[in-house]
Amino acid sequence: MALLQIAEPTMATVAHQHKIAMGIDLGTTHSLVAITQSGKPNIIKDDCDNSLLPSVITYLKDKTVIGYDAVNLIHKYPMDTISSSKRMMGLSFDDIKNYDLKIIRGKNNSVEFLTSAGKISVIEVASDILFNLKTRAIAALQTDIKDAVITVPAYFDDAQRLSTKDAAKLAGINTLRLLNEPTAAAIAYGLDKKKQGYFVVYDFGGGTFDISILHLSDGVFEVLATAGDTNLGGDDIDSILIDYFNHNLPSHNKNISLKTIARKTKESLSTQEKININFKEIGINKKIELDRKTFESMTRPIVNKTIEICRQAMKDSGIDNKQLNDVVMVGGSTRSPLVRKIVGDFFATKLLVNINPDEVVALGAAIQADILIGNKQKNSMLLLDVNPLSIGIETMGGICEKIIPRNSTIPTSIAQEFTTFKDGQTSMSIHILQGEREMVADNRSLAKFVLSNISPKVAGASRIKVMLQIDSDGLLTASAEEINTKNKISVRIKPSYGISSDDIEKMLLDSQKNAKLDMEKRMLEEQKTEAKRVLEAIKSALNKDKKQLLSRQEIDKINKACDELQLSTLSQDTKDIQQKIKNLEKSCENYVAKRMNKAVQASMVGQKLM
Amino acid sequence: MENYFYIFNLKPTCNIDLIKLKQLYQDLQKKYHPDNYATSTDETKQKAVHNSSLINIAYKTLNTPILKINHIFEIQGIDVKNDKNPIDIEFLSQHITLQDQISSSKKNATTINAIKNKINTEYDEYLNNICTLIAKKEYYKSLSLFKELQFIDKIKKQLH
Ligand SMILES: Nc1ncnc2c1ncn2[C@@H]1O[C@H](COP(=O)(O)OP(=O)(O)OP(=O)(O)O)[C@@H](O)[C@H]1O
Numbered sequence: 228m229a230l231l232q233i234a235e236p237t238m239a240t241v242a243h244q245h246k247i248a249m250g251i252d253l254g255t256t257h258s259l260v261a262i263t264q265s266g267k268p269n270i271i272k273d274d275c276d277n278s279l280l281p282s283v284i285t286y287l288k289d290k291t292v293i294g295y296d297a298v299n300l301i302h303k304y305p306m307d308t309i310s311s312s313k314r315m316m317g318l319s320f321d322d323i324k325n326y327d328l329k330i331i332r333g334k335n336n337s338v339e340f341l342t343s344a345g346k347i348s349v350i351e352v353a354s355d356i357l358f359n360l361k362t363r364a365i366a367a368l369q370t371d372i373k374d375a376v377i378t379v380p381a382y383f384d385d386a387q388r389l390s391t392k393d394a395a396k397l398a399g400i401n402t403l404r405l406l407n408e409p410t411a412a413a414i415a416y417g418l419d420k421k422k423q424g425y426f427v428v429y430d431f432g433g434g435t436f437d438i439s440i441l442h443l444s445d446g447v448f449e450v451l452a453t454a455g456d457t458n459l460g461g462d463d464i465d466s467i468l469i470d471y472f473n474h475n476l477p478s479h480n481k482n483i484s485l486k487t488i489a490r491k492t493k494e495s496l497s498t499q500e501k502i503n504i505n506f507k508e509i510g511i512n513k514k515i516e517l518d519r520k521t522f523e524s525m526t527r528p529i530v531n532k533t534i535e536i537c538r539q540a541m542k543d544s545g546i547d548n549k550q551l552n553d554v555v556m557v558g559g560s561t562r563s564p565l566v567r568k569i570v571g572d573f574f575a576t577k578l579l580v581n582i583n584p585d586e587v588v589a590l591g592a593a594i595q596a597d598i599l600i601g602n603k604q605k606n607s608m609l610l611l612d613v614n615p616l617s618i619g620i621e622t623m624g625g626i627c628e629k630i631i632p633r634n635s636t637i638p639t640s641i642a643q644e645f646t647t648f649k650d651g652q653t654s655m656s657i658h659i660l661q662g663e664r665e666m667v668a669d670n671r672s673l674a675k676f677v678l679s680n681i682s683p684k685v686a687g688a689s690r691i692k693v694m695l696q697i698d699s700d701g702l703l704t705a706s707a708e709e710i711n712t713k714n715k716i717s718v719r720i721k722p723s724y725g726i727s728s729d730d731i732e733k734m735l736l737d738s739q740k741n742a743k744l745d746m747e748k749r750m751l752e753e754q755k756t757e758a759k760r761v762l763e764a765i766k767s768a769l770n771k772d773k774k775q776l777l778s779r780q781e782i783d784k785i786n787k788a789c790d791e792l793q794l795s796t797l798s799q800d801t802k803d804i805q806q807k808i809k810n811l812e813k814s815c816e817n818y819v820a821k822r823m824n825k826a827v828q829a830s831m832v833g834q835k836l837m
Numbered sequence: 838m839e840n841y842f843y844i845f846n847l848k849p850t851c852n853i854d855l856i857k858l859k860q861l862y863q864d865l866q867k868k869y870h871p872d873n874y875a876t877s878t879d880e881t882k883q884k885a886v887h888n889s890s891l892i893n894i895a896y897k898t899l900n901t902p903i904l905k906i907n908h909i910f911e912i913q914g915i916d917v918k919n920d921k922n923p924i925d926i927e928f929l930s931q932h933i934t935l936q937d938q939i940s941s942s943k944k945n946a947t948t949i950n951a952i953k954n955k956i957n958t959e960y961d962e963y964l965n966n967i968c969t970l971i972a973k974k975e976y977y978k979s980l981s982l983f984k985e986l987q988f989i990d991k992i993k994k995q996l997h
Contacts, residue, residue, distance in 0.1 A: 229839070229843070229844070229891075230844060230869070230888045230891060230892075231884045231887055231888055233869070233874070233881055233884050233885060233888065246876075374875075374876070403875040403876070404872065404875060445859065445863060446863065598872075599872055599875040599876075600875065600876060601875075601876060609863060609866055609867050609870060609872075610872065611866065611870070611893075635893075635897075636893045636896075636897070637890075637893070638871060638886045638889045638890040638893065639890045639893050639894060640887070640890040640891075640894070641894070696886065696890060697890075698871065698886045699870070699871045699872065699886065699889070
């Protein structure tokens with residue numbers, strides 16, 4: 228097949244009409260929307276003049292609360308308030324490592340949150356955030372807006388990217404392009420206009436740290452390496468301050484949250500040399516004086532951790548500091564002078580800090596959105612991305628054969644031939660994987676599908692062509708056909724735990740109905756979760772010390788109650804599960820008492836047992 | 838059979854001007870990249886993805902000497918992979934010895950550098966000779982050299 232004829236892009240016919248598209252930074256802790264107006268990208272603020280929208284939502288029975296208002300509800304409704312859900316985007320229930328009571332196994336193994344408003348999927352949370360930002364933009368510009376460029380971390384895989392696009396669809400947003408966050412930051416600084424260069428994007432936010440090393444050559448942005456820690460951020464600096472306060476304050480109720488004061492202190496010390504911290508507002512009559520030098524010596528280890536990660540990424544990228552042109556600073560924590568000093572020293576390169584570090588990604592996305600919607604002269608810029616991870620196919624012996632190597636310029640499509648391996652074979656299973664490892668088991672499984680009705684021949688005689696295509700958003704399509712026949716199958720890769728496009732359509736239509744909660748179902752799920760928790764707790768306790776504390780009979784009794792509870796969770800009977808939990812607790816009364824005694828004795832002896 | 842040279846309106850020869858190729862590549866991508874069709878119909882978008890993919894693959898093929906020569910053979914209907922003629926024994930034993938030297942002198946920079954220079958010179962010579970033969974349409978003569986070049990290329994990558 229040669230190049231296909233394509234009519235001129237539609238925008239040519241409506242060149243005079245100015246169109247509006249959003250740039251959206253869908254962040255872990257904060258999200259933002261920006262729009263390019265008169266050639267300049269601007270952040271769209273809410274009614275209260277806030278630029279940032281905390282990515283936090285409280286799902287209550289009768290209403291949904293989002294943003295700063297939801298942040299204020301975290302303590303009141305901890306089970307109904309969802310934050311940092313981006314960390315779970317595109318993951319299956321089995322991928323979740325930290326057991327969180329809010330999370331349940333949803334349809335097709337997806338992750339869902341159990342809230343007062345019913346079950347909410349990760350995609351719905353993202354969609355609600357996107358919808359809020361869209362509404363904000365429409366209100367500000369007084370015109371309907373549907374199109375957006377949405378940013379994603381460079382390391383997002385196919386499932387994570389697809390989930391982001393699905394969330395947009397659910398929010399009634401047409402995704403013009405998914406753009407890598409570091410690339411967006413680079414565009415905001417106009418780096419794409421340079422002929423070529425190497426750039427580092429250092430992104431240190433509230434809860435996550437990312438570094439990407441980009442190479443630009445004639446309009447091709449290539450991510451050479453990316454690394455990071457999804458649990459390293461400004462929050463860790465706050466924790467150090469909280470410990471310091473606790474140490475220096477007279478004994479007080481430890482439940483009082485020092486987090487807000489810690490964060491304020493930290494942010495003030497970015498501009499002031501010394502401050503007096505007053506604890507009056509939380510009812511403690513004491514002042515602490517802290518200077519920047521002391522603060523920096525306490526928090527330096529956190530910043531040094533990011534440098535270790537940078538060192539690794541530089542090594543992976545195969546370039547050295549001398550080749551670097553600029554370091555782009557992204558994320559609120561890069562306002563800290565200490566961070567700037569250490570990062571500047573490490574890379575020995577100019578730091579770009581002029582643009583507000585919380586906003587730079589959204590601004591870059593808005594610039595790109597304006598070009599894609601057709602307001603800039605056509606052909607003015609070409610931005611080519613690469614795929615971050617290799618795509619392969621399972622072959623005999625559990626080996627992953629790479630078909631599209633990582634760092635291939637996208638879009639791309641590659642065909643590979645396979646043959647049947649058995650006489651008379653009439654179907655072939657095709658297993659598509661993502662990752663760099665040799666063995667199938669070590670890579671991420673994207674999809675499995677079957678080409679059937681293969682004409683039976685001797686082994687190796689039927690030839691099957693498998694085609695893989697990655698589009699410019701990094702999303703994959705696969706098809707397989709038997710050569711010289713009409714036998715063909717084509718699939719859009721959907722992670723098996725994602726939602727199908729039919730589901731999305733349905734959810735769009737039913738969104739009102741879905742909002743109503745099904746109390747019965749929710750109670751049942753809650754009891755099941757509770758049963759699971761109780762069973763786990765008792766089993767782990769038994770494993771530790773049943774031999775020392777219990778007789779055979781007692782162990783048997785508890786085990787029996789456990790079994791009964793386990794069995795009841797398979798039913799749909801909420802009351803029965805509740806009863807069986809009570810029974811189990813009762814049969815453990817004696818055991819619990821003995822454990823308590825033991826713990827008390829141990830604490831008197833000292834802490835040797837720990 | 839796709840002819841990647843035609844995509845850039847080039848004649849299928851070994852000697853192409855890489856700077857010119859890059860320019861042609863960028864011009865084509867500027868025209869066909871899906872970003873230009875972000876607001877078009879799905880059908881048009883799909884066509885753009887197809888075209889843009891093809892241009893990317895074609896560029897990579899013509900911009901990488903080994904892939905380019907392999908492609909020229911393909912166009913001539915010569916199946917390099919399934920060619921039954923064995924590689925020259927002399928050549929093989931020499932180069933396997935080289936490979937052994939590389940793995941046994943991992944840390945020794947002078948030895949490695951010496952081998953690197955040798956391999957790079959050899960690589961360039963082979964490329965030159967193959968291209969001359971191809972220009973004279975002596976495909977089968979160049980095929981045996983090409984198979985040796987593939988071997989040299991492997992060692993080159995190993996040294997990288
Ligand atoms: N002036 C300042 N000095 C030091 N730290 C600051 C300053 N201003 C904001 N921060 C910190 O930046 C962090 C928030 O950064 P940002 O809004 O970029 O997070 P985010 O990108 O949404 O988070 P994540 O990277 O986890 O997605 C908070 O820890 C905040 O305390």
